[in-house]
Amino acid sequence: MNSNLALVRALRGPVMMMTLGGMLVADHFTRFGFGRTWPVLLIVLGIMKLLERTGVSSEPANPYTPMGGK
């Protein structure tokens, strides 16, 4: 596996954790409640997945999995 891909994959959890924490802080201290901000989690997850795909596509193509599968 590409080392950048491993890095992005490993960072996904911490980034999601920070996002969740940030949204809960917003819920406590601002008028943006968790009920309004939860889609941000989906967006961040999507971005991290997109970055992973970008990492995969930058790898040399594997002749046995031409679609970039694992």
Place this chain on the structure above:
Amino acid sequence: MSRGSIIGPIILILVGGLFLANNVRPDLPALQIVADWWPFLLIAWGFIRFGEILVWHSQGKPLPTAGISGGEWFLAIVITLAGSALFVGRNFADRFPHDRITFRGLELFGEQFDFPLNATFKTGKTPRVQIENLRGNARVVGAETEEIKVTGRNSIRAFDRNAADRNNKLCNLEIVQQGDLILIRTNQDKATGEQRIESELEIIVPKGATVQGRGRFGDFDVSGITGNVDVDSDNAGVRVSDIAGGVRVDLRRSDHVRAVNVKGNVEIRGRGSDVELENIEGTVALNGSYGGEITFRRIAKPIRFESQNTNLRLEKLAGSIQMSHGELVAEDFTGPFTLRSNSKDVELRNFSGGADIQLDRGDLNVRPGRLPLAVMTLNTRAGNVELVLPEKSQFSLSAEVDKGEIDLNLPGQWRVEEEGKGQKVRGAVGTGPSITILSDRGELRIRHGAVETSTRTDVTFSDREGAPPAPKAPTPPEAPKKNLPVVEQ
């Protein structure tokens, strides 16, 4: 936890430190702090793990497949649920007297025994008196005397009379002098066993006394003294009246604070519900978080109010301000009136000295009602603005809404320009101060002179002290002259 991670030890240290703080200093609001700030733990957790992974990556070490394991997510969810429960529980508890909710056996099966309290102590005319009463109410009255007289009762809730007697002897009321300080203390901390002791105190002090109150649960009621009043309590209602000195109140939780007829400055800090200040000749500084209604009436010097979401300043208040979580109504005051708030509907009537208002969300209804006008900046990111200017006022106007309309009803030639989904207008009537109105989204209504459509026109030009001389309109016989109740919109 993942191998080599420092998260596990840090969480252990934090949990240990929290319990240690709770055991060593039970007076510290450790749980309250956790209830408020726990989400930052998740951010710190993510941040530390983020840093760890970057370090491992730079050192060429193998990285974990998942940056945060399933077990860690489970722990995070447990923390989130527990933290949310604490947060909600604390807000819930704020609405109820804290000490009355208990499920201990003593509350259910114990019996209350009352013991009379009585003590006197010779003092001068201006003693400094400190009342230490952990639990129970204290009422302090100033009188023409040179001694302190305390009466009242100890209420001890215990399973039997003997236990109550024993503790009543331990918790004897005493008045002692320490330097220039005279201590009135109920010694409830000396009680042993499963007891609930409350001391109700009626205290007569010399009129010139300075009074300090220290407690955990119970109200303080102080009246008729010429010295200062200083109350520091975990959970107290505070009422002070007819005080010639200043008043300082520091509370962790309070259902109400009321100060009436105070000649000195009033400073209130903490967390609570209702606050009512009336006839204050000094400055007023209110800091903290208050979930109920805040009322100011007739404050002769500047008012400062700061909370997490609202920052208010003004110079002098001849009328009143009523403020709740989502609404602020102020009438008959001298500015500059400065307000920063994230969400509030604001109504200002009959004022001079200008206004500078910035809201994240909320409607603004502004009727200066007095001439000459002063600089006004009215800014709401989402909300309507209605500005009603007195007849014959001179000003330059700049109004702009990014998404919405401007409804302008002023004499003279005005041209409202379309701009994208919004509108803007600029112009002037004579030479006067600038009025700037900005709204990202909403409707702006600006009218000249006509306050006749308001149901509150009868209070707009009140005859209260402090108002500039105004032509006195014939008063309808049924119209009340002052202190009209606020009419909700």
